[in-house]
Every structure is written in structure tokens, then in C-alpha cells.
Amino acid sequence: MKLRINNINKSFRNDSGIVPALSNVSLEAKEGEFVCLVGPSGCGKSSLLNLVAGLEVPDSGSIDVQGKTGLMFQEPTLFPWLKVKDNVAFGLKVAKKDDTKIDEVVDYFLKLVHLKGFEEAYPHELSGGMKQRVALARTLIMKPDVLLMDEPFAALDAQTREIMYRELQEIWRLTKKNIVFVTHNVREAVVLGDRVAVFTARPGSIKKVFKVDLPRPRDIGDLEVIKISNEINKELKEEVEKVIKEMETHEV
Amino acid sequence: MKFNKASKQILFFLFLLFVWWLVYKLRIWPVWLFPSPLNVFNTLVKGFASKKFLIGIAISLKRIFLGFGISLLLGTTLGFVIAKIKWLREATEPFILGLQTLPSICWLPLALLWFGLNETAIIFVVIMGTILSITISVKGAVMNVTPALLNVGRMLGAKGIDLYKQVIFPAILPSYVTGIKHGWSFAWRSLMSGEMLFISAGLGQLLMMGRELNDMSQVMAVMIVIILIGVLFEQFVFGNIERGLRRKWGV
Numbered sequence: 407m408k409l410r411i412n413n414i415n416k417s418f419r420n421d422s423g424i425v426p427a428l429s430n431v432s433l434e435a436k437e438g439e440f441v442c443l444v445g446p447s448g449c450g451k452s453s454l455l456n457l458v459a460g461l462e463v464p465d466s467g468s469i470d471v472q473g474k475t476g477l478m479f480q481e482p483t484l485f486p487w488l489k490v491k492d493n494v495a496f497g498l499k500v501a502k503k504d505d506t507k508i509d510e511v512v513d514y515f516l517k518l519v520h521l522k523g524f525e526e527a528y529p530h531e532l533s534g535g536m537k538q539r540v541a542l543a544r545t546l547i548m549k550p551d552v553l554l555m556d557e558p559f560a561a562l563d564a565q566t567r568e569i570m571y572r573e574l575q576e577i578w579r580l581t582k583k584n585i586v587f588v589t590h591n592v593r594e595a596v597v598l599g600d601r602v603a604v605f606t607a608r609p610g611s612i613k614k615v616f617k618v619d620l621p622r623p624r625d626i627g628d629l630e631v632i633k634i635s636n637e638i639n640k641e642l643k644e645e646v647e648k649v650i651k652e653m654e655t656h657e658v
Numbered sequence: 659m660k661f662n663k664a665s666k667q668i669l670f671f672l673f674l675l676f677v678w679w680l681v682y683k684l685r686i687w688p689v690w691l692f693p694s695p696l697n698v699f700n701t702l703v704k705g706f707a708s709k710k711f712l713i714g715i716a717i718s719l720k721r722i723f724l725g726f727g728i729s730l731l732l733g734t735t736l737g738f739v740i741a742k743i744k745w746l747r748e749a750t751e752p753f754i755l756g757l758q759t760l761p762s763i764c765w766l767p768l769a770l771l772w773f774g775l776n777e778t779a780i781i782f783v784v785i786m787g788t789i790l791s792i793t794i795s796v797k798g799a800v801m802n803v804t805p806a807l808l809n810v811g812r813m814l815g816a817k818g819i820d821l822y823k824q825v826i827f828p829a830i831l832p833s834y835v836t837g838i839k840h841g842w843s844f845a846w847r848s849l850m851s852g853e854m855l856f857i858s859a860g861l862g863q864l865l866m867m868g869r870e871l872n873d874m875s876q877v878m879a880v881m882i883v884i885i886l887i888g889v890l891f892e893q894f895v896f897g898n899i900e901r902g903l904r905r906k907w908g909v
Contacts, residue, residue: 408883434835448702461751461809461812461813474729476813477809477813479806479810481806483804483806483807483809483810484827485807485810485825485829486907486909487828487831487906487907488828496814496816496824497814497815499824500814500816500820500824503854526909528906530907531908544814545813548814548815560661657719
């Protein structure tokens with residue numbers, strides 16, 4: 407097991423008191439497995455990633471990660487003052503690695519995310535998809551054993567997103583990383599994941615895990631992908647309705 | 659007919675000169691109270707030829723570099739410390755905002771009593787007029803760095819001093835330069851008021867000397883020099899750095 411999440415509980419404090427975010431969440435991921443988490447918004451799936459990344463501490467339960475984690479966010483959050491190549495090299499420079507070595511590795515990862523030729527560009531000169539690729543290269547260069555992705559394609563347009571699905575599947579095949587991918591887009595989860603875990607409404611817990619046994623590379627329009635997505639959607643719909651109902655009662 | 663920005667500005671400047679010359683020609687005021695543009699230009703040329711103005715500029719610039727340099731160092735440090743330590747920030751906030759509203763020249767009596775009629779007193783006034791504006795802008799800029807950027811920095815291994823060097827400082831650089839620009843203009847104003855009240859060479863004193871000698875040409879010539887130095891630093895030096903950074907940062 408590369409990643410083992412054991413009975414996690416986590417709550418947050420806000421103005422109106424303590425809000426439970428995650429309740430008894432357990433999940434395991436095998437070496438090299440691609441796991442997607444889907445759920446209604448606010449169900450705590452992003453919190454789970456932050457916990458795995460070590461940015462937050464669970465109230466109870468334990469998380470075992472074999473090796474390092476790397477976290478990618480919805481916003482690319484590049485360093486605007488650094489060129490593409492220096493953004494990618496950031497982690498290695500902080501770690502004071504040898505310069506010629508850094509250039510070599512940066513070159514490799516820029517090729518991997520198809521950004522060769524953009525080394526000297528600044529972030530504000532790039533499109534949304536390109537920025538997200540820089541962010542991916544910048545995370546991958548740290549050689550994380552488990553890559554955590556928090557809705558990384560949510561802000562992209564549909565065409566760019568489809569290209570990113572293909573590229574991410576290819577990168578995953580080449581690097582054999584463990585990936586935990588959070589999204590609210592079910593089709594995206596089915597295209598990418600070996601397994602898709604459906605979260606309940608808040609406090610989030612895992613309702614059901616679907617296995618996606620389809621050949622790769624998959625495409626968002628594949629019939630089998632649509633079929634499995636529909637099944638997952640049925641499961642998810644109940645939870646989304648719960649959230650809507652809760653919001654309505656709050657308004658009353 | 660279409661004019662570009664520079665030609666509009668030059669035309670307006672020529673128009674001003676013309677109005678000035680016209681008022682002079684109408685002889686509303688005596689010449690010693692209202693000199694012609696040419697009189698003032700001649701005084702400028704004479705002032706520079708006799709090195710009188712150059713010495714004044716040199717003395718004033720030396721003071722401002724010293725006072726502003728010390729303010730920059732202390733103000734920046736204080737800004738980072740206050741941004742970092744919450745209780746200190748909350749405790750000092752009203753004092754800093756209060757002191758910042760005090761016109762810097764109000765420090766002069768205190769400075770004269772503490773330090774006497776010397777350079778230290780005038781540099782003290784410059785520092786007091788500048789330091790808090792820099793502190794406030796550094797504090798604001800540091801607090802405004804998006805938490806996401808800090809998270810990314812930490813995730814990529816930048817901790818402690820590295821996080822400041824590699825993330826926070828570059829992130830605030832454009833607003834820092836804006837803060838420095840404002841700080842410089844505070845310093846320049848403080849220095850001029852200090853030099854005028856307290857006779858000790860420098861441009862402010864040349865200005866007052868013009869008054870005492872009833873030499874309006876000198877008063878106006880020195881005012882022009884003060885304006886030009888202000889424009890040189892605010893618009894050309896700091897303004898250009900600021901614009902360059904903003905372009906590169908894409909903000």
C-alpha cells in the first residue's frame with residue numbers, strides 16, 4: 407500500500423461553531439494507482455487532500471504515506487516574477503541542487519508537459535492550460551511519490567481540459583505515480599481514475615467506490631465512460647440533493 | 659489635428675510660459691516681485707555657473723540619501739516584523755497610524771532640543787517623516803501576499819528565511835517600490851521644510867535666502883530646481899523601476 411487513510415475525522419471552527427468536515431474516512435491506494443474523489447461541493451474532499459499533504463492535521467485517525475506528497479491546486483499559482491523554467495526549477499533551487507543538473511531535469515519535465523520552447527516566458531504570457539502544465543511540471547520535479555491534485559482543471563475551458571486529460575494519462579503512464587485526484591466532474595473522474603470514490607454531503611465520508619476497468623487512453627466521449635459516469639451520477643445525485651435541501655432549510 | 663501626449667505637454671508648457679511673460683509685460687506687480695521667465699532662466703544659469711546651486715543640490719541630496727537610506731532600512735525591517743507578529747501589529751497599529759498623521763516638521767523643535775542645530779537634527783526630521791510610511795506599505799504588502807503562493811512555496815520546500823527570500827520578498831517587490839516612491843516624496847518634503855526653517859545650507863536655505871534678499875528670481879529658480887529633482891526621482895528613477903516590475907510581474 408502506497409497510501410493508507412485510516413478512519414479520519416476532521417472538523418473546522420467557524421463563526422457559528424464547530425463544523426464537522428470529514429467523518430470516518432478510510433481509503434487505500436496501491437502503488438501507482440490513480441484514485442479519483444468526487445462529491446458535492448463543500449463535502450471535505452479538498453480538506454482530505456490537505457490532510458494527506460500534511461498542511462493540516464486530522465482530529466483523529468491516521469494517514470500513512472510511503473514517501474513524499476506533491477500537491478496541485480485549482481489555481482496554478484505560479485510565481486509571476488519567475489520565467490517558466492525558473493518556476494519549474496523552484497523546488498530544486500531551494501534545495502540548492504547543482505545548476506547544470508537542474509537545467510537537465512527542468513528540460514526533461516518541460517518536454518513531458520509539452521512546454522518546450524516556453525522556457526523564457528513569464529506566467530502572464532501563458533494561457534490557463536499552459537500555466538497549469540507549468541504547475542504540474544513544478545510539482546513533478548520534486549519527485550513526489552503521491553501526487554495530490556485538487557480540481558486542477560476546473561478553471562480551464564472544455565477543449566483545453568480534454569487535452570489535459572490525455573496528457574495527464576500519458577504522464578501518469580510514464581511516471582507511474584500514485585495520483586489522488588479531487589473533482590466534482592464525474593466524467594473527468596471516470597476518464598482518469600482506476601477507481602472513483604463518491605463522497606457523501608458534509609460531513610464527508612466515502613459512500614461508494616467504483617472500479618473503472620477500461621482500457622487507456624480513455625476519452626470523455628467513450629460510451630463505456632458515459633455509462634459508468636451515469637451510474638456514479640445516480641449515487642452522487644442523492645448527496646447533491648441533500649446539500650440543496652440543507653441550503654433551503656437554512657434560508658427559511 | 660491630432661497631437662501625441664508629449665507634444666500636448668510641450669504646448670501646454672509653452673502656453674504657461676507665454677501667460678507668465680504676458681503677466682510680466684502687463685506690469686501688474688513690480689519686477690522684483692514678478693520677474694520674467696528670462697530673468698529666472700538667467701538666475702538659474704548664474705546659479706549653476708557660480709556652483710551655488712550645485713553645492714545646495716549636493717548638500718540636500720546627501721541629507722536625503724542618508725535620511726531616506728536609514729528610513730528604508732529601519733522602516734522595512736519594522737514592516738516585516740509587524741507583519742509577522744500579530745500581537746505587536748495589533749498593539750502598535752493606532753500609534754503608527756497616529757504618528758504617520760503628524761507632519762514631519764513638527765519633529766523639528768524636539769530635534770533641535772535633543773540634537774542641537776546640526777545635521778543630526780535635520781536628518782532626524784527626514785527619518786521621522788519617512789520611516790512609518792515605508793513600514794505601513796511593507797506591512798500591507800506582506801499581509802497581502804496570497805496564502806496560496808505561500809502554500810506553494812512551503813510545499814516546494816521553502817521554509818523560514820528561504821520563504822522570505824524566494825517568495826515573500828519577490829511577491830511584494832512591485833508594491834514595495836511604490837512604497838519607496840511615496841517614502842521618497844515624504845522624505846523630500848520633510849527635508850525641504852526642515853532646511854527652510856533651520857538655516858544650514860541646502861536647497862531649502864537657498865530658497866529662504868532669496869526671500870531675505872528680496873530676490874524673487876532666485877526663489878523661483880530654486881523652486882524649479884526642487885521640482886526638477888522631485889520629478890527626476892519620483893517619475894524617472896522610481897517610476898520607471900515600478901513600471902518595469904509591474905510589466906514583468908504582469909500586474
